[in-house]
Amino acid sequence: QVQLQESGPGLVKPSETLSLTCTVSGDSISPYYWSWIRQPPGKGLEWIGYIYYSGSTKYNPSLKSRVSISVDTSKNQFSLKLSSVTAADTAVYYCARRGYHYYGSGNYLWFGPWGQGTLVTVSS
Amino acid sequence: DIQMTQSPSPLSASVGDRVTITCRASQNISSFLNWYQQKPGQAPKLLIFGASTLQRGVPSRFRGSGSGTDFTLTISSLQPEDFATYYCQQSYDTTPFTFGPGTKVDVK
Numbered sequence: 532q533v534q535l536q537e538s539g540p541g542l543v544k545p546s547e548t549l550s551l552t553c554t555v556s557g558d559s560i561s562p563y564y565w566s567w568i569r570q571p572p573g574k575g576l577e578w579i580g581y582i583y584y585s586g587s588t589k590y591n592p593s594l595k596s597r598v599s600i601s602v603d604t605s606k607n608q609f610s611l612k613l614s615s616v617t618a619a620d621t622a623v624y625y626c627a628r629r630g631y632h633y634y635g636s637g638n639y640l641w642f643g644p645w646g647q648g649t650l651v652t653v654s655s
Numbered sequence: 656d657i658q659m660t661q662s663p664s665p666l667s668a669s670v671g672d673r674v675t676i677t678c679r680a681s682q683n684i685s686s687f688l689n690w691y692q693q694k695p696g697q698a699p700k701l702l703i704f705g706a707s708t709l710q711r712g713v714p715s716r717f718r719g720s721g722s723g724t725d726f727t728l729t730i731s732s733l734q735p736e737d738f739a740t741y742y743c744q745q746s747y748d749t750t751p752f753t754f755g756p757g758t759k760v761d762v763k
Contacts, residue, residue: 576699576742578752591751592656625698632704639705640746641689645698 533558535626535646543620543653549613553626553646560584560607564629566642567600567611569622572650577622581629582609616653623648657681657748659755661741667763674730676758678721678743686722687747693757694739702741703728730760738762 539551553565566581580590582600590598594613602609613620627642658681668674678688686706691699701710703719706726716731730737743755 575756576744576754578754589750593751627698630701630704632708634705639687639689639708640749640752641701641704641744642691642699642752643701643710645700648698 533628533644535628535644537624537626537646537649539649539651541650541652543616543651544655545617545653546615549611549616549620549624549651549653551611551624551626551649551651553609553611555607555609555628560602560604560609565600565602565609566627566629568625568627568642568645569620570625570648571619571622579611579613579624618653621651621653623650656751657684657745657753659743659745659753661743661755661758664757665759665761667761668733669763670733670735672733672763674733674737674760676728676741676760678726678728678755680724680726680745680747683723684745684747687745688719688721688726689744689746690717690719690728691742691744692737692739693742699742733760 534556536554543549561584564581567579582588582602597614599612625645625648627645630641631638660679662677688706690703693699702713707719718729740757740759742757
């Protein structure tokens with residue numbers, strides 16, 4: 532059974548770059564899509580972006596200028612970098628696999644399974 | 656972006672109640688709608704994809720319905736482990752995927 536685990540600093544200073552890694556175990560990172568999703572304390576969910584095992588990416592336009600997602604298939608990991616952070620970027624950051632179900636003329640897409648999440652606080 | 660709204664929030668209910676949560680999309684999303692359950696301190700868990708298909712292992716008391724812009728998640732008989740926050744999410748427009756604000760089901 533696939534499991535995901537986020538890791539990285541829990542505290543980042545304003546204007547610096549947030550860096551997180553998601554380690555996938557129990558399955559190969561290929562040939563799936565892998566996502567980052569965040570949740571500010573007490574608030575809802577925001578999709579950040581995803582990466583295919585081959586390296587192609589898609590980002591939320593609201594964050595696109597600051598986000599970079601990369602993959603390391605040799606380590607079965609993918610990573611998130613978010614630059615120029617502010618207090619508004621304080622959130623629990625989740626990694627998740629993008630699942631799909633082919634229904635004949637397209638794919639239903641969803642997120643799961645998810646990592647347990649890691650809280651990143653932006654503060655000086 | 657496609658905006659998702661949910662009602663009611665919160666929703667107060669008792670064990671054994673039939674519970675219905677509504678999700679509305681700002682435009683037609685066909686059946687590209689997923690439902691997640693999130694318990695405090697845990698990651699969201701997929702319940703339903705494609706508006707009505709139950710994810711493997713999810714109890715049959717959960718049912719999803721709807722298409723177009725209006726969707727519902729129904730729990731036929733609320734169990735103690737079902738007190739949680741429920742989110743809808745559209746996958747019609749994947750840039751970006753968007754979630755509803757959540758509906759917290761709490762104890763009446």
